[in-house]
Amino acid sequence: MAWDFSTEPEFEEKLEWMRDFVRQEVFPLETLSLTYDQVRVVIRPLQEQVKSHGLWAAHLSPELGGMGFGQVRLGLMHEILGQSPLAPFVFGNNAPDSGNAELLAVGIETTGSEEQRRRWLQPLLDGDLRSAFSMTEPNTAGSDPTLLTTSAVRDGDEYVLNGHKWFTTNGSVADFLIVMAVTNPDVHPYQGSSMLIVPADTEGVDIVRDVSTMEDPETPYGRFGNHAEIIYRDVRIPVENLVGREGDGFQLAQKRLGPGRIHHCMRWLGQSRRAFDMLCERAVSRYAHGSVLADKQTIQNWVADSLAEMQAARLMTLHAAWKMDQEGQAAARVEIAMIKYYGASVLYNVIDRALQVHGALGYSCDLPLESMYRAARAARLYDGPDEVHRQTVARRVLKGYTPTEVPTEHIPTRRIEAQRQFADLLESLTIDT
Ligand SMILES: Cc1cc2nc3c(=O)[nH]c(=O)nc-3n(C[C@H](O)[C@H](O)[C@H](O)COP(=O)(O)OP(=O)(O)OC[C@H]3O[C@@H](n4cnc5c(N)ncnc54)[C@H](O)[C@@H]3O)c2cc1C
Secondary structure, three states, X not given: OOOOOOOOHHHHHHHHHHHXXXXXXXXXXHXXXXXXXXXXXXXXXXXXXXXXXXXXXXXXXXXXXXXXXXXXXXXXXXXXXXXXOOHHHHOOOOXXXXXXXXXXXXXXXXXXOHHHHHHHHHXXXXXXXXXXXXXXXOOXXXXXXXXXXOEEEEEOOEEEXXXXXXXXXXXXXXXXXXXXXXXXXXOOHHHHEEEEEEEXXXXXXXXXXXXXXXXXXXXXXXXXXXXXXXXXXXXXXXXXXXXXXXXXXHHHHHHHHHHHHHHHHHHHHHHHHHHHHHHHHXXXXXXXXXXXXXXXXXXXXXXXXXXXXXXXXXXXXXXHHHHHHHHOOHHHHHHHHHHHHHHHHHHHHHHHXXXXXXXXXXXXXOOOHXXXXXXXXHOOOOOOOHHHHHHHHHHHXXXXXXXXXXXXXXXXXXXXXXXXXXXXXXXXXXXXX
16 A cells, blocks of 8 residues: 655655755845845855756756656755745746746647757756746736737737736846737637747837835836736737747646646745744743743644644645646646645745734844745735635536435435335344344
């Protein structure tokens, strides 16, 4: 019987190395308020160390320089990387570049386009180009991408792209954007949408602004991590810039989002653990009303509930990863949807309790909790809001049930059935007694 929660010793060694490395070498960088370009310089020697340990861009297939680890092992790695916003850069799998590289790789697998590999994918993997993923529109519901209105109309050897997008993360610093657009309005959007590589300096690409958010109310234009509003006006894109084939847009999006959600959820657990450690450390340190906070039952409840919730989210996420590895992404759809909303709520709750236990200090910028808290709120929105994932789960589950006039468990009805089933035995009981 195969039912195993252990990690192979060789891989556990790698994880051990990662834990120490991230804590010793990456955590300190967080406090230095470096610009993105400064970060790139400072982390270069760290990236070399990661490469020498065979852990660079591990999410990619071996043909692209990755490790082909599978989702469970990648998940365990992301749990460590999630502890620090800088760690994914050091390990060559920062969003959205990592997901975009996967998209390009899947597309190239379909079309065999060596030109796309040479011009876009390889420089992206080498860190020489930056990318963004441009799908959500301000005027249509992002949670229902069948409503997208951005269009790409074929004109000879080019597409003419028109549309209005926003929340394109890194849109204002990207060298190229992967844009989702309707290429055939006459069929269902699942078959009529496509992804196009749009160089950011193409005529007609208008980066209107970086949108200020709860995470970053002060948003200097062109900062890494910002979310851009972009208007595409008659942007002419050569047909060879299609990712995959025309009409592949939704299929590609699904391929990108499944593993991405596992990694998000594991990174959230890394964040949750960091907040949890702060919660516990403060609980045993702060004295009020005759005892340390750790002696108050409410605080004990927070510790116990947080640990249980993190453990549940961790097992759910690793199980989803395992199912993906065993049976493929489609088979793990419900599990992936469940971890998306459950993991986001655990992240939010644990950080909220850690912030609360620190009082004013938690609310201040002297601790990372306030920024973790603001970032955590977005987790319930991006990659699809909670409600949509809950709907996916509920719909799938409910498909397994059929309507009945009388509930299956209706005791009087079951009693009649049982009396019929056991009539002989019941009769003999009556005779014997
Ligand atoms: C930090 C951040 C980064 C992002 N990065 C990117 C990016 O790089 N590229 C990109 O293209 N997009 C990005 N997005 C956009 C994100 O994908 C969308 O915000 C998300 O898909 C939701 O779309 P929407 O904002 O249009 O909300 P809407 O679709 O308008 O939904 C609003 C609300 O309606 C409710 N709702 C929707 N559907 C249902 C339903 N079926 N049942 C019940 N309630 C429902 C939910 O409460 C939902 O929150 C990012 C968003 C954030 C916050």
